[in-house]
Amino acid sequence: xxxxxxxxxxxxxxxxxxxxxxxxxxxxxxxxxxxxxxxxxxxxxxxxxxxxxxxxxxxxxxxxxxxxxxxxxxxxxxxxxxxxxxxxxxxxxxxxxxxxxxxxxxxxxxxxxxxxxxxxxxxxxxxxxxxxxxxxxxxxxxxxxxxxxxxxxxxxxxxxxxxxxxxxxxxxxxxxxxxxxxxxxxxxxxxxxxxxxxxxxxxxxxxxxxxxxxxxxxxxxxxxxxxxxxxxxxxxxxxxxxxxxxxxxxxxxxxxxxxxxxxxxxxxxxxxxxxxxxxxxxxxxxxxxxxxxxxxxxxxxxxxxxxxxxxxxxxxxxxxxxxxxxxxxxxxxxxxxxxxxxxxxxxxxxxxxxxxxxxxxxxxxxxxxxxxxxxxxxxxxxxxxxxxxxxxxxxxxxxxxxxxxxxxxxxxxxxxxxxxxxxxxxxxxxxxxxxxxxxxxxxxxxxxxxxxxxxxxxxxxxxxxxxxxxxxxxxxxxxxxxxxxxxxxxxxxxxxxxxxxxxxxxxxxxxxxxxxxxxxxxxx
Numbered sequence: 001x002x003x004x005x006x007x008x009x010x011x012x013x014x015x016x017x018x019x020x021x022x023x024x025x026x027x028x029x030x031x032x033x034x035x036x037x038x039x040x041x042x043x044x045x046x047x048x049x050x051x052x053x054x055x056x057x058x059x060x061x062x063x064x065x066x067x068x069x070x071x072x073x074x075x076x077x078x079x080x081x082x083x084x085x086x087x088x089x090x091x092x093x094x095x096x097x098x099x100x101x102x103x104x105x106x107x108x109x110x111x112x113x114x115x116x117x118x119x120x121x122x123x124x125x126x127x128x129x130x131x132x133x134x135x136x137x138x139x140x141x142x143x144x145x146x147x148x149x150x151x152x153x154x155x156x157x158x159x160x161x162x163x164x165x166x167x168x169x170x171x172x173x174x175x176x177x178x179x180x181x182x183x184x185x186x187x188x189x190x191x192x193x194x195x196x197x198x199x200x201x202x203x204x205x206x207x208x209x210x211x212x213x214x215x216x217x218x219x220x221x222x223x224x225x226x227x228x229x230x231x232x233x234x235x236x237x238x239x240x241x242x243x244x245x246x247x248x249x250x251x252x253x254x255x256x257x258x259x260x261x262x263x264x265x266x267x268x269x270x271x272x273x274x275x276x277x278x279x280x281x282x283x284x285x286x287x288x289x290x291x292x293x294x295x296x297x298x299x300x301x302x303x304x305x306x307x308x309x310x311x312x313x314x315x316x317x318x319x320x321x322x323x324x325x326x327x328x329x330x331x332x333x334x335x336x337x338x339x340x341x342x343x344x345x346x347x348x349x350x351x352x353x354x355x356x357x358x359x360x361x362x363x364x365x366x367x368x369x370x371x372x373x374x375x376x377x378x379x380x381x382x383x384x385x386x387x388x389x390x391x392x393x394x395x396x397x398x399x400x401x402x403x404x405x406x407x408x409x410x411x412x413x414x415x416x417x418x419x420x421x422x423x424x425x426x427x428x429x430x431x432x433x434x435x436x437x438x439x440x441x442x443x444x445x446x447x448x449x450x451x452x453x454x455x456x457x458x459x460x461x462x463x464x465x466x467x468x469x470x471x472x473x474x475x476x477x478x479x480x481x482x483x484x485x486x487x488x489x490x491x492x493x494x495x496x497x498x499x500x501x502x503x504x505x506x507x508x509x510x511x512x513x514x515x516x517x518x519x520x521x522x523x524x
Contacts, residue, residue, distance in 0.1 A: 020091060020101070022344065033293045034180050035260045037187040039247040039268030042334060044327035045127075045194050045276040046320045048240030051129040052393065053280070054299030056236030059467060061216025062284045064233035065277075071237040074453035079244050079269045081408055081450050083262035086248035087437040088421075090257030093341020095403050102420075103410035105506060106498075111406035112342045113494045117375035118399030119335035120371055122243075123168070124378040125393040126331055127161030127323045134160060134422075136301045137317050158379045164325060165379075167417040168332040171374030173365045179333055186326030193319035194275045197304070204307045211284045231460050232467055238457060240276060240395050242400050244269045246334045255470040275379075282308075303351035318462060332371060339367035344512045346500075346505045355509055391482065394461055394468050398483055399490070401458040408454060412447045463485065 017078055048067075056064040082094070091097045095115045102106025131153060134141035145152035171179055218233075219226030247264035248257070287295065287303045294302040301320075304315035343354035343364075356363045359433055382392060416421040420443070462483040470479040478485060 011038040012069065019089075020097060021513055022091075025164045034184060034258070035247040035264040035477055036267055036344050037141050037180075037184050038330060038333070039191070039244045039264050040271060041183050041187050041270045041326045042243030042246040042330040043241060043268055044323050045240070045272050045279065046190055046323035047327040049276050049279055050300045050320050051126075051132050051324075052068075052299075053283075054132075056233045057216075057299065058233075058296030059218060059235075060226075060229050060233030061218045062211050062215075064230065064236065064291060065280055065284065067234040067237040068277050068280060071234060071241050071457075072269070072277075074450075074457060075204065075241045076269060077446055077450035077453055078404055078408060079265050080446050081411055082245050083265045083437050084439055084443065085407070085411070086245075086261035086265060087258050090248055090252070090261050091341070092249055092252045093338040094203070094245050095407055096338055099406045099410055102414050106495075106503070107406060107410055108505070109140055109342075109347055109498050109506075112338060112347065113405050113498070114399050114406065114491060115403035116335060116338050116342065117490050117494070118396055118403055119331060120374045121392060121396040121399065121424055122379055123165065123328060123335060123371065123375040124161065125239075125396045126324065127164040127379070128157045128392065129327075130160040130164055130321065131157030132299065133294060133301060133317050133320050133324065134299065136305065137314050137321070158383045161291060161379055162376055163390070164328050165332075165372050165375050167325070167367055168329045170514040171329055172332050172336050172368040172371075173363070179329060182328060183326055183333075186322055186329075188196070188324065189270075189319055190323040191275075193316060193323070194279060197316055198275065198278045198282060200308055200312070201279070201286045204283040205282060205450070206288070209281060209285060211290070212281065214290065227395055229498045231463075232465055234457075235461060235468065238331050238397050238401075238461060239255065241269060241272060241329070242397065242404075243334070245404075246330060249334050249337045258436060273366065302336070326435055332375075333366070334366045335371045336364060339371060340364040343367070344509055346507055347502060349502075351505075352509060355512060385386040391469055395483055395486055398458055398461045398487055401425055401454055401461065401486070402491075405451065405454045405458065406495060408447060408450045411446075414494070415444050415447055 056067065060067070082098075085098050086094065090100060090102060093112060096108055096112030099111035124376040130141075135147060135156070139147075141160065142152070142156055145158040145296060147153060147156070151262070171182060215226050215229070222228035224231070244265045247268065248261045283300055284290070285301045286307045288306055292302070292306075294306075304316050308311070308316060338356075339348065339354055343351040344346045345351075348354055354364065354367050354368065356364065378392065411420065464480040464481055464482075464484070466475065469482045470476065
């Protein structure tokens with residue numbers, strides 16, 4: 001792996017850090033593929049599609065596939081805005097620092113807080129995906145009961161997920177190089193397995209692509225008919241296509257990040273859309289029967305075993321398990337970098353300890369442990385929750401979307417007020433003579449649509465549907481309104497703490513501060 005070269009790209013990135021008042025501390029070893037791998041491993045084609053296919057199909061039938069391109073189009077708008085920001089500010093804790101720079105320290109803290117909690121919840125959600133795959137490879141992975149009991153699956157899911165989180169905690173604590181090696185190897189396995197799966201499913205297709213017009217009668221009894229069912233099923237697609245900002249969050253550890261991070265963001269999202277869309281489409285075209293009850297309970301795992309047989313099918317499921325592992329590692333890594341970024345600004349309790357970089361591993365070790373422990377706590381709270389999969393994943397996505405809005409909205413305000421500059425003052429070109437990524441005259445309309453999309457999808461995901469938040473009895477109002485209650489408590493409670501306590505302590509810690517005077521943080 002390449003070491004820091006001190007070239008033009010890295011010097012420019014260090015200058016961007018100085019604008020925030022930081023000095024470079026993390027070791028720059030990650031190349032262009034590593035940043036791409038970070039983004040695509042967080043999105044993780046196999047993890048997301050295999051984890052919630054059962055939900056999407058059960059709620060919207062085969063026609064739920066159309067939510068895939070819809071979500072991609074919306075998230076592409078956000079990714080374009082983020083790519084422009086990544087070219088200008090390739091800094092750890094991307095969402096937090098971008099919101100702080102575009103808005104003000106208060107908006108930045110709230111964005112960072114929401115993203116940090118969302119990342120912890122998402123880590124728990126991703127780790128739960130083990131339960132959807134491992135017991136189908138071997139019954140020995142069903143440690144709790146036989147899987148038939150009411151709480152067997154949920155409790156066993158927590159057990160398997162806990163093992164995975166302990167693993168990611170150790171790896172992220174041991175350093176960026178080890179994380180990058182595992183991540184790169186895992187991404188290679190996932191990409192090769194995805195392409196192979198596409199080929200095998202295509203070879204076994206028994207119906208045409210018009211299968212995606214079949215609603216399966218899922219709109220019956222819905223207040224809005226099939227559109228209502230479709231909006232619910234969209235959760236399955238929304239769960240996959242986020243986290244592309246991870247490439248930018250590793251900017252302080254990347255070579256030439258101003259050029260590589262924007263490319264990695266867009267490439268990761270586009271690759272995930274194309275490959276994931278083909279997997280879903282060909283799975284629907286190749287499964288033996290669209291009326292099989294297992295499609296709404298076992299999902300893609302059932303299709304793979306049904307189409308490929310037990311030997312090849314289980315081999316593919318092992319690849320899915322590897323993808324889940326790497327995805328959890330990517331989520332954990334992103335959360336650690338965000339916690340480090342906030343602590344560096346004295347914006348978290350015990351900030352000096354959380355912001356300390358290990359002289360041996362050159363990574364912040366304590367945040368890795370704290371994030372892991374809190375993710376385990378999320379699992380413990382839901383240990384006997386039958387609908388643990390949809391509840392935890394949905395809340396995690398909502399908070400991610402809100403954190404993204406806390407970037408795209410201030411960015412839109414900066415554009416309208418004429419305060420947004422894609423280039424550093426006095427610089428017309430980026431690294432190595434290549435122009436920085438910029439949306440140019442398309443920036444304003446793209447930004448407007450990104451805000452509209454984010455707000456609409458957040459509301460859709462949080463809507464108090466029993467299918468998502470209280471599918472199994474007993475039914476309680478506070479469970480159906482769980483998204484509003486949980487997210488509202490996190491946002492209002494967290495910000496109250498910040499306003500009363502933490503904001504009076506805010507400031508770059510001396511050991512992390514740049515030698516030069518701080519630039520005006522409110523002027524992007």
